[in-house]
Amino acid sequence: MTDATGAEPVQVMEHLVSLTYREPLPPSTVRFGEALIAGRILGQKCPQCGRVFMPPKDFCPLDVIMLGPEHDVEVADRGLVTGFTIITPVRYYGQTKTEPFIYASVLLDGADSTLGGQDITGLPVEQLRMGMRVQAVWKAQADRDWEGMTTRGWGSVGGSIESFTPTGEPDVPREQFLEHII
């Protein structure tokens, strides 16, 4: 349908918006990031329930109490894959991925909460399985940075740890991690 001048009516208008948010990292995220650069992974142990949250949040959401640096503990850089998927990326404005990627949850030894969104390298994708024991593949110290440290979520290891890789140890039986799938 055209108007009297023969022009097509406007159906869609494009309105591109860029909003900037500047927020200081919470103190717990700062401590987590500094430790990662130094090659350590921090968790935080709740004095009430004893669970170790990783990354630290400066509170225990299960007991609903505030925590602090005095509750920080170190967790191992090895653990097991509790759940995973392989994502085929779709195009969208701002998309950074072009190839299928693994998205796995890893439960580090000493932690009670899982680390999500990890890549697993060093094995064919078809062999990836729940329960597999894995070890962090660290970036060289000089290459570590604060990437992924935002105020959305509690911090990411991506700036210091590239991926996790199988250790070759026997798989952990399902029953032992049924409640850590994510």
Next chain:
Amino acid sequence: MSSEPCAIIGIGQTKHSKARVDVSEAGLVREAALRALEDAQLTFKDIDAVVVGKAPDAFEGVMQPELFLADALGASGKPLLRVHTAGSVGGSTVIVGSHLVEAGIHERVLVVAYEKQSDGNAQWGLGGGRGGSIGAGGAFAPFIRAYMERSHAPEYIGWMVAVKDRLNALKNPYAHLRIEDISLEKVKESPMLWDPLHFLESCPSSDGACAMVLTNAAGARSVPNPAWILASAVRSEMGQFPGRDAVRPRAGVECAHDVYERAGITNPRQQIDVAEIYVPFSWYEPMWLEGHDIAELGEGWKMTDRGDTEITGSFPVNPSGGVLSSNPIGASGMLRMAEAALQVRGAAGEHQVDGARVSLGQAYGGNAQYFAMAVMGASLDAVSG
């Protein structure tokens, strides 16, 4: 103190599609609202309060759009609430609206839920506005994998649900996806987006709106076939914490038990005639059947396998085609409630389940952490009568 019963006397929805470029946001919500009002034989003037629900505003790029939609929804001079509970919002919006009636605060409430997600980009939105979005499928795929392993269900169960819901959609003139030649083969061959979910086992991204008119017992006398909200319940739990069973979330189990108890349902499998459940990825059909104690643990997939969940089966699930056929995210939860209500009103047209008198509507959202459920009945005593 007892509360006033709440009835649904008008139901409207839009044609759901990938991109409703023929309407603005206002046009989209009005299409559903006007249909609901017409169904109830009312106009905007008869409405006392409006409750709007939708998912994150980043999907359309408008912050708190209910403010600019107040005019389009005839809300000037009225109370307007905006509910936001992620994917379950369409369901929780109905429940918030029903409380306004049950508490005797308003006589006629218009509830509207929508998403015009073609205006933005849903994958970007679901990814928190960053690259590397895993989408909703990426978040749920590990849970689905865990269910498949726990239950030892055969891999074709997901494909069966995908086929069933798309064939049902062919009987629903509003449904987005209309895949006439859908088949198990076609689903199996479709690309893997979020391993182990195939493309055709996943919901589409849709634009759409749904609206309903809620009223009290006196107001319900104006239509011959109101749907009664016999009971409702909501539950939320945190999305990630040590000890969480993300496959069968406790919030889903407790929400179901709460709504069954309030409705007087002791045997949901027998006492519910039809269910509209939020199944955005095929495997969620057996997962929610178990997750809401309709089937025993490990038995949900067998209901699908046996054909129990077909329209003609013993426990029809998603006769409308469900979320797998239309998914305007903010509206989907309300569409479940609306379709469940249509069933007990006998107004579901070609996808009507014969003799449906008690129905279940369910919506979930977030990291499978928010639940909104309602039991609807053709009469106030539909469960026991």
Next chain:
Amino acid sequence: MAPVDIAIVGWSQSSLVSAAPVSEPHLCLQTVTAAIAHSGVGLREIGFTCSGSCDYLSGGPFVFVANLEAAGAWPPISESHVEMDGAWALYEAWVRLQEGDIDTALVFGSGKSSPSDRAQLYPQQMDPYYLAPLGADPDSLAAIQARALIDSGKATERDFAEVVQRSLRNAKSNPNVVQSGDFDIDALLAAGYVNSPLRPHDLPPVTDGAAAVVLATADRARQLTDRPVWIRGIDHRIEPHYPGVRDLTSSPSAALAARKAGIGDGAVDIAEISAVYSPQEIILREALGLGDSVAVNPSGGALAANPVMATGLIRIIEAARRVADGSARRVLAHAAGGQCLQQNLVCIMEAE
């Protein structure tokens, strides 16, 4: 059907500062635990929880979900959320309590305004076809409203300055504000305009903060405290969105909400109102019928601290606390949403 009597039995505000060093969930957790402690209700006993926040303000889709970690959401809770100021979350909780099957509710509202620039952000809240592309920002819209008020003869720039002087003087006795002090009217008027006819002090200070309130039904409220603050009436109304079709010099929705909330049933001693820009206080005084005998914003109001998404809930708290401490008998609290007072909520509370 008689409405169920509901009282406010506990509350808390976070520190209201121009930039909080902690995250929004932290602010929520602090206020939730403090309000719960104040009320004497156990967190796990709460029958229903409702929160208010805004994803776009918080800076991302689904950001409100993280606030659930502050609410004790394990074991699972009966809970909901509105994309509105916590005052509307309180309204939803009040409605829920009317069902009569539960006797307590927890409400909280939160927002950090410091990470964003309101001139950049709030045009997104306007009609996307006609107003957002103009960059219709809140300070400009408020200035248009102020100009309309002056042109109508209802107020002068001096009147605006007097609102500011009174508010910031009142704020001196409130330890929890971003700004306060004694200001000379002529000195205020000597400042240059930021958005004519508005000057810097006519604008709300950027504030981060959260607040929480605990509600209880009658019998439970009396068990918990000798001084329950009864909600006698609560109502909210919205007007058309487009500034061009409204009379910006008046607030019919605030007047209607006040009427429906029962303002006619008795004079109020104190009114805590969400006048985010100084001219709005003049409009609201008229709409709400607040005469000279009513103390308006003894807390300093939103000109002293404006934690968006909690501002309205804090007005309710500031009014309620003055009933609980005996300094007022019957009070009004007001919350606003949208621009130029498009949406208004009025809550009237009273002592036993």
